[in-house]
Amino acid sequence: MLDIKFIKENKEIVQAGALKKKVEVDIDKLIALDDDRLKQLKEVEDLRGEINRVSNDIGRNQDQALKIQLIEEMRSVKEDLKAREEKLKETITEWQKIMLQVPNVPDISVPEGASDEENQEVRNWGEKPTFPFEMKDQLTLIKNHDLADFERGSKVSGFRGYFLKNEGALLCFALWQFFLDNLINRGFTPMIVPSLVKKQALMGTGYIPGGEDDLYRNQDDDYFAGTGEVATMSYYSNEILEKEKLPLKFASFSTCFRREAGSHGKDVKGFFRVHEFYKLEQVIISEASHEESVKLHEEITKNVEDLLIALNLPYHVVVNCGGDLGLGQVKKYDIEVWVPSQNKYRETHSSSYFHDFQTRRLNIKYRGQDGKLHYAHSLNNTAVATPRIIEAILENYQQEDGSVKIPEVLRKYMGGKEFIK
C-alpha cells in the first residue's frame, strides 16, 4: 500500500509506475474519492463533536425540561449523523478497494517489458557442462536411482504429487542444512514458520487481493501460504520495533503451497512445478532508507550466488521487467540455474525489495532519530527451494556411468557419500 498523500503529491509518478507494471488502476478516480472522503469525514466528526458536547451537558444538567428538550434535539442530530456515517463508510470501502490495487512504483533501473521474456540478464557465472556421452534428463535420473515416486505421488496426493526417496530425500535435508548454516554465519536468525495463515497475513504481504487463484484455502477460510515470507513478515505486524535491532534478518523454513492455477500444461513432469514444496527464505526488515534497501537487496542476492558457486551450478541473474513485477515490488532479480536437458536457465530464486509497501499494510514501524515513527522497509529472497533445485544438480552432476556425483559441499550432510549410484 502506498501513502495516499504520496499518491496525491506524485500522481504522474504513480501513474507511470502502474503503466510500467501493466497494472490498470484509476488514480484520478482515487484522488477524487479521497477528496470526497476527507470532506465527509470532517462533516461526521463535527456532528460527533456536537453530540459529545451536548450529551455531557445533559449529564450535568438538573433541569428536567431542558434535558428532555436537548435529548430530542440530539435524536435528530443523530439521525443525520447516521446517514452521513453510512455514506462515509461506502466512500471508504470504495477508497480502500482502489488503494489495495495501487502498485508500488518500480525503480528507474527496472526495464520496460510485459512478461518474463523481457527480463534482462545482468550477469552469469559458471561453465555450462558439455557431456561426452548421451545426457540423461532429470526424470530418467530420478527413476534410475529411485529418488522420487511420481506415480504413487499422484495416486495419494493428486496431480503433481510426489514422494521423495533415498538420496532424493537426503539431498533436500543436505541442501536445507547447507544453506541454513551459511545464512546463520551471515547473521540470519533461523525460524520455522507457519504455512497455514490468516487472510490478513496475505493482504499484508500483497498477495491478496490479486493472488487468490493461486492460494489454497481451508474450510475455516484460512489460507496456505506459497512462501515463508508471508508468516515471517506478519510476525511483527502491528508492532513498533527498536531501531537498534534493525536490520532484522531471518532464514525462514516452511512448506509452501501453490495451486499453480492457469499453468496446467506447464512443466507437468518432475520437480520443477509442484503444489507442495519446501523452502528456506531470506527475509529482512530494515530501516526506511532507499540506499539501505538497495544495499541489502544486493546482499541477499549475493548470499545465494555465493552458495550456487560453492555448489558449482552455472547460473545467471536477470533483472525483471516492469510487467513481471508483483504489486508491491520495487525491483526484482530472478536467479536462474542452468538445466542441461532443456538447454536453458530456469528460475530457482527470486530476490525483491518493497520499500514500505508491505510494512504499511502490516503496520510495522520503528522510532527514528527524529523521535517519529516510520514504516520499516522489507526485502526477501529465496535461500533454497527444494526439490526444484535438485533437478539442476542431478543433470549437471551426472556421470558417464549413469551415477550422479554429489556436490562436495553437501557430502558432509550426507554421511560423506560421494555418488548416487
Place this chain on the structure above:
RNA sequence: GGAGACGUGGCGGAGAGGUCUAACGCACUUGUCUUGAAAACAAGAGUACCGCAAGGUACCGUGAGUUCGAAUCUCACCGUCUCCGCCA
C-alpha cells in the same frame, strides 16, 4: 470436542451507563534540591486522522448493535488461561 474464566495505556491494576477518554502504583522524561547520585518534591509524557492554527474526531481485543451519551449493556468473531476428553 465439552465446561468455565478472562482480554483496560510501556507494565501492573481500578472503573460495572453521564463532573470530561481512564483512578492508583511501577517504569520513563524534565526541573528543584545535591559536588554527583539516590531519595523527596514539582511538572510532563500515547497513537492515528482532519485543520495554517486554535482545536476537533477516533482508539479500553476486533466488528456490529442499544442509547441523547458505552471501557461499562446486547450479539458475533478473534485471542489467552484453567479443568476434562483426545492426540504427535
